Amino acid sequence: QQYYCQTKNLFINFQYTNKYYQKMLIIIYINDVNDNIPICKNFHTNIQLNENEIQTNIYQIEAFDPDLGENGTITYSLLDYNQYFSINPSTGQIDCIKSIDYEEYSSIDLHIIVSDQGSQIQLQTICTTVHITINDINDNTPQFLLDNYSFTLFSDMPRYSIFGQILAIDFDKNDHLIYSINPNPYITINIHTGYLRLKYNLHRLIDQILNVTVQVSDGLHKNESLVSIYIKSFSDAQQPILLSEQAYGLTINESLSIDSIIINIYRRFQILSTTIDFIEIIHDEIKLPFSIDQQGMMTFFSFLFFLLIKKGF
Template sequence: YRNYTLDLQANIQLFNRRYSIETNLQLHVKEINKHRPMFRNSTPMELVQLPYQFQAYDLDQNKETNGRITYRLLNCQTLCPFLLDPNNGTLMLRGKESFRSNLMATLQILVFDWGQPISLESRIDVRLDLSSKISKRDLGRTRAYSRRWRKKTTSSFLMTSTSTMSSIVPEQNVYTTPSSSSSDTVFLNIGFRENSSSYSVSEDAQINTVIGRLKIESDSFPLNINDEDDNLFFYTINDTNVPFIIDQNTKTLKLIDRLDREKQNRYVFEIELKFKSIYSMKLSERYHCEKKSRSLINFEYTKKFYQKILIIIHITDINDNIPTCSLFHSRIYLNENRIEKNLLQIQAFDPDLGENGTIHYSLLNYNQYFSIDVLTGQLDCIKSVDYEEYSAIDLHILASDQGLQPQLQSICTTVHVLINDTNDNTPQFSVDKYVFDLFSDMPRYSIFGQIYAIDADKTDQLIYSLSPNPYVTINKQTGHLRLKHQLHRLVNQVFNVTVQVTDGLHKNQTTINIYVKSFPDAQEPILLHEPAYGLTINESLAAGSILTNVYRRLQLLASTIDFIEIIHDGIKSSFAIDQQGRMTSTLFALSSFSIKKGFKKFNPYSDF
């Protein structure tokens, strides 16, 4: 036996809290009988002189049972001239009267261990020829050796020999032993009272738990036996895969492994009794003494008792399983501002029985918007959800069993609710009313402002428009305001324009107030030193190539420019310009174009 102690620690992270559990585990390791006793390689197969000591070994460590070795002479029983010491394996002649100078025989030597519950054995055949090799000196030494061991080995021989020995196998009819011409049958009334038995064991039973005691009953048994102390039988289980074992000393059925009712709720196997050879020898000796006969004895069991018993073990349930869902994550879509029923059917499973396996459902969060049926797991939306408030919701579903001690609960699944946006919001302008101050000399097509509106509906595309007027246009996608005509006729006047924005369903509008100022009131503009310049372009130039930098050519600082674009009426322009003044080609075709520039307004006198 060996004992081990293991220290175990489990760390659990649950809801941002850490829990630690420590315990120790004690392991008791018991050696099993796994090595067969073997004769040494130097053992001869032919002997010409006695005594001779056979030597065998067993690699099992427990020398009291699994590693304990006993020798036996198998095929020599009645009037056998040989004697084999069961403890040290010495083969010798019984005495002078048993010696014959022409003795030739073949002996079968058996060596076995005392392993529990299964004994392992080995055997060899040895040819014995004493006809020409043995001498008087050898015979004298044999008789002396025999006298020294006779008293010690006679009782041991009776304890270890079997009742099924046959006569020595003769070789060329040189030597024969008398054999019994008759045999007697002895009926034994011993065994199990019933042929089946059932037990109930909880699945949390500890290892080495005693399931039941195997009670042996007898009626007029020839030997006086004590059922508490005497072990007449080997108990064997016909199924080695069951987590049970029989303690041969206490005659009890024990648990040797953990049980799990969810994997197997019942075990059915058979236990068989096998009579030990030592008790068969005792019965034979007792019978020979009473009957004064050396005839062979056959033991048979009566039908009053059973030598096999069917064991049925039912595993009772405990609450040891947490409810689990078929899917750990689910995804559903929900339209905003709508109440819907039966969004999803939650299905959880608990393999425990009865109340331990009865599942109730509940919500961990967002109970104000959703509800779940306690028994069926049907998920409903009970309050409309606004996309602008929640675009997605992670809904945690709790599954709890109804076991009393303990009651187990788990977040068995997470439902990802994706809210579909609908057009339910009206676009809103950034300000209630727009006011712009323009100068009467502002060039035509100048961009002087931008209208900006927002819509809480993320997917909506806003479209801008102006009330009909001869002076201002608006980019319907970006909201930029541009002059169509010069304003010199509207000096010191105010004109109003109505701007409207729509998302395709909802509309909103506001007013634009434009104040036209005279040029003397304006800042002095920056004049271009070069009103125009030309470029020669190779028609094979790749699209995206930089043609020129307008700022560098006109000697302007990019920081003084508000906005620059290419103004081209009619067909699509073959060129583009970025806000750094770089003009690039987009197509290979050429067309006329002009550049419109806007400048930051500054007072040159205020910088000093």
């Protein structure tokens, strides 16, 4: 007895050892059954894509199916994000067909479906995930929190006093904002924090309005805002606020939640809020993550602070 097998057919030869025998050839045809799920070469892939960029062939999916004929013929499709991407059903080439804003999506997990074309039953699976990191591009112009800023200063305000802050925001993730001010003999601005500082006395500008232009830049885009400063005389009858403590230490728990109220400044220094027209937290070098309202309530963000209280401002 002897036999051998080919890819699709099985040939079996029978031979009898009796004196009288007969040879017979039996051919068995093996029908391929669609019993294999398509498999991708890579289960997970990481790629990068710049925001606001339409690009073809950002990645090529490779899959295989060991079944024969239509049972092993593969087609590709997307599970989601069809508004931004397309995939060639035959080749697996992925294209970006619509620009993506980083501020909307910083990353996308694109799931790829692979199907075979079995005549009786079709098998499909999510065979791979393409993790797409969206690169942030400097495409946003810095925006000031206010269209215009206005301040009222007393004519006898000491030189080098900090009297206000100009703030801008930029929706681009890694942009570092730089502030500048048009040349003038009275006002300077901290390039990093936007704090305004008096560099010369204002006695000659009583009852006048000083207009300066502040500019903010992210290195590529620029924006401007007008700052109007009204100077008025300081009444001799007014007396300065005398605080019971020149310095005050405060300890907070590092696990304190954001927007928690730390302390009421008015109660701490035993002064009536009705005697205070202006109160703010200042520091010339960095943006401090604290806030304070006109009722003296200090709200937590993080770390140390300096406090400036001015009367009649």
